[in-house]
Amino acid sequence: MRKDLAMDLAPRSGEFDLLSYWKVVRERRWTILGIAGVIVAVVLVATLLTKPTYRASSTLQIERETIKVVNSDALASADSPYDRDFYQTQFELLKSRSLALRVIQDLNLINDPYFSGGAKPKAPGGPRAAPAAGDIRQREQALIGAVQGGLTIEPVSNSRLVRISFDAADAGLAARVANAYADAFIASNIERRFGASAYAKKYLEERLAELKGRLADSEKQLVGFAEKQQIISVGEGEPSLSAQNLSALNALLAKAQDERIRAEAQWRQANAGSGMGMPEVVDNALIQSLRQSRATLAGQYQEKSASFKADYPEMVQLKGQIAELDRQIATEVNNIRSSVNSRYGAAKAQEDLLARRIQLLKGDVLDLANRSIQYNILKRETATNQQIYDALLQRYKEIGVAGGIGANNISIVDRAEVPGGPYKPNLRRNVAFALIFGLVLGTLAAFLLKFLDRRIRSSKALEALTGRPVLGIIPKLEAGTTPAQASANARSPFSESYRSVRTALQFATPHGLPRTLLVTSPGSSEGKSTSAAELAHNIAQLGRRVVLIDADLRNPSLHKALGRSNAVGLSNVLAGAAEVSAALQDVEGAGFALITSGPLPPNPPELLGGDGLIRLLEQLSAQFEIVIIDGPPVLGLADAPLLASRAEATLLVVMADVTRSDAVHGALQRLSATHGNVLGTLFTRWDMRGDGEYGYGGYGYYQYGASDR
Template sequence: MADNPGLNAPASRALATAPAGTTALGFPIGPAMAAPAREGQFGLFEIWRIIVKHRWVILAGLVVGIGLAALATILTTRMYRATATIEINAESMTMVDMGDGQKAVPLTDPQSLQTQYGLLASISLAERVARELNLTAREDFADPAASPQSKLDQAASKISTNLKVEPVDDSRLAKISYVDAEPALAARIANAVAEGAISSHIERGLDSNAYARQVLEKRITDAREKLEDSERKLVAYAQQQNIVSVASGGEDSSEGQASQSLDAASLAAANQELSVAQNARVAAQARYNQARATTTTETLQNPTAQGIRSRLAQLRADYQQKRNAMKPDHPEMVDLQSQIDALERDLRRESTSVVSALAAEYRAAAAREAELRGRVNRLRGAVLDLRGRSIQYNILQRDLDTNRQLYDALLQRYKAVGASAGTGENLISIVDPAKRPGSPFKPDPIFNGLVGALLGLLAGLATAFALEFFTNTVRKLEDLEAKLKIPALGVIPKVEKGVLLTEALANPRSAVAEAYSSLRSAIQFATPHGAPATLLVTSAGASEGKTTTSLALAQNFARLGFSTLLLDADMRHPSFGVESSEGHGLSSILVGASTVSESIIRTSIPNLSIIVAGKLPPNPADLLAEQRLPQLLKELGAWFQIVIVDAPPVLGLADAPILASLCDRTLLIFEAEKVRMSVAMNTVDRLRAANARILGGVLTKFNAKTSGYGYGYGYGYGYGDEQQGIAKTKIMLPRHK
């Protein structure tokens, strides 16, 4: 043990034969060893975690909401709703038709229905109901000390407030509902509103008919006077202009109108003939000009010309045929040439005669056009003269016809209004009268309970999320990476109640043992040689699981064949003890009272040795700051493959930063949902300020089902258990026999 008491042969061979670029166990060195830097995500899983964690808060909110809803239901006055169903018929408006008298025109349906809905909910109808039912005498509707008009206004206002008119979809039905504390009164008021609407409509019809008769009488008088005046003006103007009315174009047509229509027809016919003549003249002129310039269709189709042309073609063919055998001066050839010349002269004369015929046709067409043009000009003058004299006459005639039609229509409308007075169709009819309700409309226990439950549930959820986000603690691995910027190496579950931690570590199949095995593998992946030479294990405060983590890692590395030393560097609250240690320990080594060999104690666990803290010195920080500690760590690193140093907490003490600056790697332990984020950040900052090489962080005592947060945290860490009131028990390790 003097040379290397902890290094065994298998582990030495593993270190010596490990290939370059791999750890001692064959793990690759490189980016795969670094913990991935992930940002914190807030997804469905996180929401479910918060809900499960604060389930009692949410359940309390739900119970409180239901309770408040039940209380409100009990204290609320019972209200009854009575409903009457009415039918609103299509409304039509009688308008004046200039030809057939009166004409019923249906109003736009949505417009008519909305008007009736407004009338049903009007204040005037509410006042009518209040008067008919004498509601002004009831204290719950009007103040007894108020004036009569004020009582009526108060009663009508209450009726209008509690009244509701609801149309039935896709129909002309409407429901009139009234809500009141008395069920019988609610039914009476709903029926009174429906009956009052019918009576109001009848009264409005009678009033409108009386008013219509008065208006029509005045308009008829005015129309009669205008009709007589227009007749006198028409007769006077006809006498002045010598215009005599002739009933040739209809019963009301005048002579001027008939003559005007005849002249206009003659002018139209003449214009049509002129257009035809112009087209004929243009066509004749075109044929004549074409015939003068070249051979035309008329020339080609002339029978005489066709015969000459046929004979000429035959002679020319014979001439060409005989030309090969005879000379041109041959008598037969001379005779043929003479015949050809004679036929060509005949053809030219025939063509000249065709052109002459086309010229004669063109001159006839031009003369016809000139004659028709003169006739059109004469008719145009006559028409313009008649129109000029008939303009005023036609104006007066139209005025007379309009006044006569208006007068006749007003007379017919006046007779129709007189005949239909009081017999108009009632637009509103009652389908189902309101009946006394048997059960209250408000409050609705089920609805109130659902609303209370929903509001209570929302309040509980809001409280749960507020507790979650305003209590800023280290809760999950993502917090280590995203907020503390250190790799997350593992998570250790919380031991169930009734199970000792030592028993959980002793059982290799337990969740805690599996978690520490996973942490050991993560450390191996994160270090070049499978394990750091010296690994410092510390935490922000006390009781976060650093001592348990140190022991579990030491046991795991020892089981893998690593020569492992567990160094208890907590000389304020020693965590480990060994029977018959004879006072040797870290403190005695640092003061020179013991040697390293004397202080190393082999345990019953193969490959695992331990150096306890020893006697408690009065100044642990000063003792750790001496030059002996770096030499000791270097010497231990040469004897053992891995030295795990169990250090005091970081905050409030100088021990951990001193040790972290001397060790190869530092492992930070955080208890889940206990350490505040500010405390964790301060811990990381202090270690980095001491040039510590932080390997990563571990989350301990993690409750998968989530538990409540710890709100208080003490930083004190004095001497002895009695000074701090901490019931801390040393972990006793058996010696190697």
Template sequence: MNDMTSTLPASHKPAPRVIVAEEIPIVRRYLRIALRWRYVILGVIAASLLIALIVTLLMTPRYTAAATIEVSRESGQVTNFEGVEQKEGTADQEFYQTQYGLLKSRSLAERVATQLRLVDDQKFFNLFGVNDSAPALQLANGRYPASGRATRQRIAGEILLRNLGVEPTRMSRLVEIRFTSPDPNLSARIANAWAENFIQTNLERKVQATSYGRDLLQQQLAQQKQRLDESQRQLVGYASQQRIINLPAQGAGENTTAERSIVADNLASLNGALSQATADRIAAEARYRETGGSGASTEALRNGAINGLRQRRAELAAEYQELMTQFEPGYPAARQIKSQIDQIDRSLANEERRVSGSIRADYNSAVERERGLQSQVEQLKASYLDLRRRSIQYNIYQQEVDTNRTLYEGLLQRFKEIGVAGGVGVNNISVVDPADVPQGPSSPRLALNLLIALLAGTILGAGIAFLLEQIDEAIADPAEVERRLGLPLLGSVPKVEGVEPRDALLDRKSDLVDAYLAVQTNLAFTTEHGVPRSLSVTSTRPAEGKSTTALAIATTLARAQRKVILVDGDMRSPSVHFLGGVNHDRGLSNFLSGQDAIAPLLFQMRDLGFDAMSAGPIPPNAAELLTGNRFALLVERLLEIYDHVVIDSPPVMGLADAPLIASRVEGVIFTVESHGIRATMVKTALGRLASANAHVLGGVLTKFEARRAHLGYGYDYGYGYGRDRAANTKEVTE
């Protein structure tokens, strides 16, 4: 495949392959976190359940008694004026919220404490754990001092309010009064006493409100009566002075004194007559203009006599025309008919003149009548305007009289209603179910506490797991090489246990060989000519599998019939000579020190099929040897002999060797240990390589364990040869 790729034209060579990691769905991501940190989550849940169990067993049992009351909507009002109070439909919520607030009022709590004699009850205060540090709670001769009764009443009320619950039933008028204490009998007594005292206080407020309202209304009635009398005197005096005479209006309201003036009535009547006269004049004028001085008018056409004459003339004209067909005009019969026709024409003209004269007379009469009415209307307008000017103050006095009368009558009616209802003790609150002595404790509830602990533990455990996931920077699976490091993934190599990497590479059916064959395949897409001819293999720190990766890549390339050399570039900690069974007396450091002959520095690894160069004697400072041009010269001379030069480079962190080597080769393969190094350190190492203008081809995830991979990847190296070998091993074992 590599040979074919290298022979392709430049326009047809494959572009570098970029492997993009698929974005993990959010549900799978959270499930992956949960499975990865499942033991932490389960531990937190178990601890929460244990704590809830211990706390529940140590808690003092408490008993809750409940009394149910019904709160009906009040409709009574002290004043019945529109706008003073909201209407019932919009004030229900406000009313009921007020009642709930009154149920939890401090005065009601202190009243209950006083009625049940809890203020001087030592057992009551001890039952709720009230200490006796306050002077009012210190016993004197076995009794509480009388001087501290007010303080004890306040404290007892606060205790009752802390243990009281008011729970309205949704969509109803029922309210449940709950009280919780360590004593079941005390809980029932307080709940019942609370309901009874609430009813009594409600009645007392009504009696007080009725008495106060009656006194207030009586004072307001006297004041309003005085204002009404004064406003009426002002109205009558002003009307007499200005000679304003008004008549009562028809359909006036009960609480108002609507009036109408004589001038306004006359003006309205004459104005109506004027409108009718104008209409009549317009109609007469239209008829007159239609005649135009001739008889061809609508009236003439509708006249019976004229129509009869015209019909007779038409008949005579027809007879005359018939005679003319046989005789001359001088014929006696023809002259007679002609004479009749002329007589009829004179009669028609006279009749039409009579109709026209009648129309003209009607028109003149209509004009005169309109002028007369117009003159009278103008006079009444002047009189009405003068009356309006003088009636402005009159109307002000009239409105004041109407307002005062309305207020007075309303107050008087309300005063009568309060006088009747004041002696009736109607209460809108009643007890539906009195509180019974509870037979079992309401708290603690073991099942509920354990459920709460389970939910809290789950949430806390999930939070801790999420925090640990954010803190953990280890590369867990192959997808994170692209997602977290931004490197194309060349492949993932499984962790080999119980066998040396060299031995695993010699077994062509091993999982290690399969993994590095995938790496070689991806390397073929990193450049236009296939696998880079010179490449180095490095890592962030030692023991991440870079030497094994370099050895494996050299092996797979050699098995692909390529001529390969493996150079041990780690002159500080050499390892390639161990794989070849030789020493490192001769190698890379000798060439960098000035030796030009390459052949004496090489040795063969016959079982793997390629040549190798050891690191040579360990120099005092390897970086100084790499800074010159000798290393680039070595790579250039080796590429004249070999198809590929693979360099086992030192780690990047803490050393300058790896960036120097990376800048002299075509590409760099970066190995990352799975679950073994933080992503920030890898990014720092990649940054050093980038600063050296190194071309990082991609990353290889080494020592990968599929069973420790995150959920959803399903990596399996047991397919194919490995699976068959495992099956055969199982058969032999059985």
């Protein structure tokens, strides 16, 4: 977007400014209304000339699955009941060419006057000739596009309903076709289901016969291999006889090893020392009785040894009795030791026997395992064939039951009725849409024209374009009012605006009003001469000595506006043909002096570019406080840049709604090229009525306090 337009539509203070957009719409309102009116008129005429079209609709309910009378899964993949792909498939089937062809054939549409244009071919001079089959096929194929063109499939949102609509110029035909589509879709769906069942049944019959033979062959191979390898099955999942025996012998071997370990421990204890500490000895009652008797005799012997000598007969008798008891005890201990040794030998022999038997059984089990590899393969193959055969047989029976039930997952909710009125064209709707579209298009055109329009329409756009302040906004005068008349009223908006410009100029430089001020504009007739005269008048009202110079040596106007003679003026002074005092004229009632342009010279740039202008400005600056120069336009002439280089400051006058942004930009470039000091701009002939810029409410800002008191 161009910079000036962007500023026109820019928000104020960071807010979204709808007023700027409303201004564009209001300025281009006739363009918007004109475009809308043309579009409405075109649509209205087209609607009135359009042949009425009738729409009839039938409604179907499509379920994902049928009611399951038997526990039989669908032949298709069991997807989610809310699968969108399923319903999208149904909608596409409704739009298919095959279904359209079926409707054409069911209703015999090739002979319907609506599609045949009212012509019914007949044989010349006799009954109607029967068309060839190829011709009928071609005519049916040609009608498919026409039938599909009038068809509309509308899924009802958040439901399992779909609306089938058909548009035609014949209301009865629209209803017949809509109902025929519903009937044909249901019939084709049932046919597809029966076709799928029949195909599946035939396929399963072939597979069952094949699998039955394979199952018989695998069972024969399994039995033959078992007989050849002497493999006896003791049950499904049960180990073989050899494995069972090996397991039992392993348990017996573990028990024998435990008994041998205990017997070996007893044997080692019995062979270590006197053996008196063996549990069998300790627990033996005879040995304990003998030991007790010996202890008694030993006590007697010890007691009598104090009185008798060892060879005393009684002492010899006691000693013999003790020796006999020791012999008897040793005999009993040796018997117990022999018993322990025997048990240990028997336990070790049993363990060795079991170990040898287990070694033999291990070989048998490993040999059986090697021979069972092929047996297990044959057994698994037989089981797999049996499972597949049972599953296919079950499916075959289910399909046979389900195929004869005839359930359907599609039903008609509402049949199409003959419409009572046309569906289109809808005059109200078309006109409303045309009006809305026209207004939108007109609004877009208005903003496009605004974008293409390079005229400056607001002070904000001017300030953004130049990068310099707008020192004043001069309102547009009422029709028939001259600047002199407006200036005569001190309280008029025209006068107030120039006084505000004067105030702005008082703060434009560090020393106040510029001593030499050039007033120019990008083009002609933009109000620069009027502005120069008004500024001279308003500054003079401050009591300052002001001189106004008409430096437009090509098209001067101040002498006419102020009613002064132009016989001697600026051109005479610059050419050296007259003194400054001869060119000065007093403007009665205005309070400032005037130097008109004088006779028009053939070479204005040479006069303005010479030293005469510098000397003139020096003389006038010594005599007057403020020198205001009314210069020619900037563009296309070299005069204004020369004057800008001589003046202390330059004021660029821009006319609202007339001056183009590129003209202002070019003028600033030319003035900057000669080092002209452009203080700011002056926005003239601005129509403030109804404009909300700055929120002044039109002329009310300048008329504040203007009422009679």
